[in-house]
Amino acid sequence: MAQILGYEEALPEPASEEDLAAVEKKLGVVLPPDLRALYGIADGDGDLVNPLFDRQEWLPLSEIGDQDDEWLDIAREWQYEPWRQTVFDTQPPNTVRRSPLRTGWIRFAFDTGGNWLAVDMDPGPNGRPGQVIKVGVDYTYGPTYVADSVTTFLRRLVEALERGDYRRHDKSLWIDADLPDLPGEHSIYSDGGPSLARAMQAGSRVQEARVVDVEDCAFLAAVPDVCSLALSSTGSPDLTPLGGRPVEYLELDVESPDLTVPARNRELRSLSVTCARPVELAPLRTLPNLWALDIAAASVADIATVAELEGLRYLEVTQDQWRELSELDGLPPLAVVGVHPHRPERDWPSSTDWVTIFDELPSPTA
Incomplete structure (x- = not known):
């Protein structure tokens, strides 16, 4: 990427073995070997103009596991009637568990818009540990399967660059690696x-x-x-x-x-x-x-x-x-x-203005 853009970029220093072990202890999950090895080369993107994971910032170890998940709390608020929502399966079927977020999904790259790349250490029956998925605000109806590993993801980016499948945007590159992005039509x-x-x-x-x-x-x-x-x-x-x-x-x-x-x-x-x-x-x-x-x-x-x-x-x-x-x-x-108060008229999409009372049953005469 530095060659194409015409300037050199320096990666941060590698993460230490002690740092990796500390993060894994905090998460309660061992990182997949390829992501672990990548942190042994550099501890995230640092100040790179062009993120390693194509417009998604590679997080330093210090930020792994510390994401703000207000987006998920908002999706479950009354006005969005979450009891009517279903989490859908991704493609290929049964590779990723049907959930908006799980403990075994370790997010390591961020698009700054509320979505992440994650390594899936709790895969579905047809998946494999370490596969890469997308989760976040645009994926509350189900994650998207991206690649079978971090290695495959990076290889696809490199191959796209070698083919010339990219666009220059300001000082960075937008790479067209033909990887799954938003959830498929379901x-x-x-x-x-x-x-x-x-x-x-x-x-x-x-x-x-x-x-x-x-x-x-x-x-x-x-x-x-x-x-x-x-x-x-x-x-x-x-x-x-x-x-x-x-x-x-x-x-x-x-x-x-x-x-x-x-x-x-x-x-x-x-x-x-x-x-x-x-x-x-x-x-x-x-x-x-x-x-x-x-x-x-x-x-x-x-x-x-x-x-x-x-x-x-x-x-x-x-x-x-x-x-x-x-x-x-x-x-x-x-x-x-x-x-x-009265029998509701049902419109779609369903939306009801609720007055919320906590910790007590509603009065039958209210």
């Missing part, structure tokens, strides 16, 4: 007509689907990996094709939902129901992982069933529904209760 939004068929034909790995005017759920056969699903219909479509799909978040806006089929899905964690005719919640008692339930826009035939959902931690209801539930004994140990 969503479809459709009216259920020709646009849905086109999305299916595109062959992308769909993990989130939002389909309105649903008449037939047979399209689900073409999205075997869908884990976030919203269906809207003026009628009551047959949900049988939903069986076998790994759906974790399900949103139903139909005339009369039958929850028997969704209740067979052991992966289902969060459910939102909007309906005109009374829905029976009884089938939900068999769901082992259900922790979030939104019935504020639903007419419910057996609301006392909520008391039997032992794993429930988040509940969204109307004031009238909460008044009825408050009279029951043995409600599950709810962490969050959202109470609407």
